[in-house]
Amino acid sequence: MEQRKRNTFGKFSRSKSADKNRVVQITFKWLNDGRKLEDSPQVGLRNDHGNYVYEYLDVGAEAELEGDNTSDVSKSWTIERRIVEWNILSEGMYCCTCKCPLHLSDIVGERLFGLGGLLMVDCKLCHTVTDVHFGKRGPSGSYDINTKASIGMIHAGMGPTHLQNFLAECNLPSITESTLRKKEKELSGQIKNVTIQSCNMAQREEKSLSTNGNIEASFDGGWQKRGSSWNYNSNTGHATFIGKETGKVLSFDLRSKTCKICEFHQNKKETVPEHECHLNWHGSSKSMEADMAVATAHRLKDDECEINVIHADNDASTTARLEVEFGNIQKKDDQNHVKKGLSTSLYNISKSYKELQKDETKQYILRCFMYAIKGGDNEDDIKIGLQRIVPHIFGSHENCKDADWCSYHQNPEKFMYKSLPNGKPLKSEGLKVELNNLVTKMIGRSNSLNDLGSTQSNESFNQLVSVKAPKSRHYGGSCSLQNRLSAAVLQKMKDMATYPR
Ligand SMILES: [Zn+2]
Ligand SMILES: [Zn+2]
Ligand SMILES: [Zn+2]
Structure with a gap:
């Protein structure tokens, strides 16, 4: 076989002049199954049998014809x-x-x-x-x-x-599916050990970086099935504690309502033999998160890495359970979840009040709330900010004097609301009561609203899991999901080591 020339970068030469020197050699990208089969037994489909073949064109196959090629195709x-x-x-x-x-x-x-x-x-x-x-x-x-x-x-x-x-x-x-599954099963123990070790390292690192040994971590769960907070019906769920300082996964957990091995034998009406069972949850999908939070927090405590401050969403059941088990745990609400919660409340109010039906109006009120929450330096600031929202949107601006987002006091005569219907203040008394109730509710929580936490890194971790174990495919009920979750944890560790906070 003639040796192909390489250029100075070590790449094979593709220049026309080089090709000219080879007498019978032609480079082409089409499959000549019909036409030149006699003199080219090794071309195209016979050479590269992929699925993407269209009209004699074998995509990606660049076959070279050699005049003296006599190899046996079989x-x-x-x-x-x-x-x-x-x-x-x-x-x-x-x-x-x-x-x-x-x-x-x-x-x-x-x-x-x-x-x-x-x-x-x-x-x-x-x-x-x-x-x-x-x-x-x-x-x-x-x-x-x-x-x-x-x-x-x-x-x-x-x-x-x-x-x-x-x-x-x-x-x-090719590798058969059964070989791949067998290998994956063999590996799962090792993958798990490596992941746990890497979590332990992250715990030590987080502890050394924390101020006064006060460990802050964010917690959030994810599901292997698409769903919003109104729709939890997944068979599997996972949850993570991610350190505030390191951004690394301190601990994680997985719950599954199914086990493929159990199912296989039950379907055949056989007694289920002893096996490494993946079924570890009998409750509802929604209650998985709280259970994982408690289990994971306990494990962290056993590893001498007790969480003192937790950033979490507004899921009341999770927080309540954590507070029962860990009396002095402090909770910081997640900004995004606060926003989501407010948005839901406004949407529910809008069902009964015409004035709130436009999305623009709801968005505007939501913005007012978020200004007040984010703009406050301390609890009292937030309270004052929240208290002026309702008067402002109902046309009385006495409290707006030191709020830079309200331009009323710059020119009271020409003041218009850019985002309220017709630029006019709202009027409905019933709506005013509802909104005031919402403000009171938020004021009651102003302690946790001050210095909001973030579960963003958990959300990006969940994104990573959905890449390793896409929600459209079912990897639950076997070691595969555990492996894929571990792979995501290891990837997160690596990412945070490469791009630290
Ligand atoms: Zn010999
Ligand atoms: Zn089982
Ligand atoms: Zn105002």
Whole structure:
């Protein structure tokens, strides 16, 4: 076979002049299954059998015709690609009998085990056939590449079918689904241990960075099924505590209402054999979060990393349970959740009051609330800010004098509300009462509204989980979800180490 020229960067030359020097060689991107089959047994589909073939065009296959090519198409090693560890291959390329070097051109057979395998090479001198492995093997004799492929699958958020499709397109050998699942199961213990160790390291780091040993962490849960706070019906859920200083996952937990192994045997009406069961939740999906919060917080306490201040959303049941178990835990509301809560309240009020029906109006009132909450330096500031909202939108601006967001006092005669209907103040007395009730409710919480926490890092973590275990696919009920959650934790650790806060 003629050696292709490389340019100064080590890339194969693609220049026209170089091609001209090769007499019968043509580079082309189309499949000539019908037309040039006689003189090109190795082209296109026969060479790269992917799924994306359209009108003789084999997308991505750039086959080169060699005039003197006489290889047999049926020999899979001559047409497919292999993942080869050169070091292993070169060490093995010696005859097992006469110790003479072997040649790759003398391959007479091949045995594949997933992505790994061995070549059978004939010795030119003594004609003994030697088995040459082209990949590293573990103590059990299994090829490392298959395990690595399984890890890669978890890390990339793919399932066995995706990996198989990927391999097929690359024209690499395939790994069966059962092998991939077996490997994943074998790995799950190790992945879990590594993840727990890495969490323990994050705990120590968070502790050393905290002020006066007061550990602040944000808590939030996620579900493997799409759903807002009104729609929890997922079979699986996870939750994390993320350190305020490090941004790393201090601890995490997982709840599953199903176990695939249990289900399999129950469907066949058999007794379920002993197995590592993934079913660990019998309650409602909604109550998972509170349970995970308590369990995780206890585990952190046992690890001598007790959380003193928690940033969490407004889910009352979670906070209530944490307060029962940990009397002196302090809670900071999450800004976004406060906003969401207010938005919901306004929406509910708007159902009974016409004046509030326009989205613009609701948005404006929500903004007024958020100004008051964010603008206050202390609890009293927030109270004063909240108290002037209702008078302001109902047309009395006595309290607005030192509020820079209200322009009434700059020019009282020409003052208009940009976002209220017709630029006029609201009138409905009933609405005024409702809004005042909302203000009173918020004032009652002004303590926790001061210095709001953030669960943003938990939300971005949940995003990461949804990449590793997409909600559209069901990985729950098996070790796969645990592995994918662990993979997300490890990724978060790595991300925070690369881009610290
Ligand atoms: Zn030999
Ligand atoms: Zn089970
Ligand atoms: Zn005003």
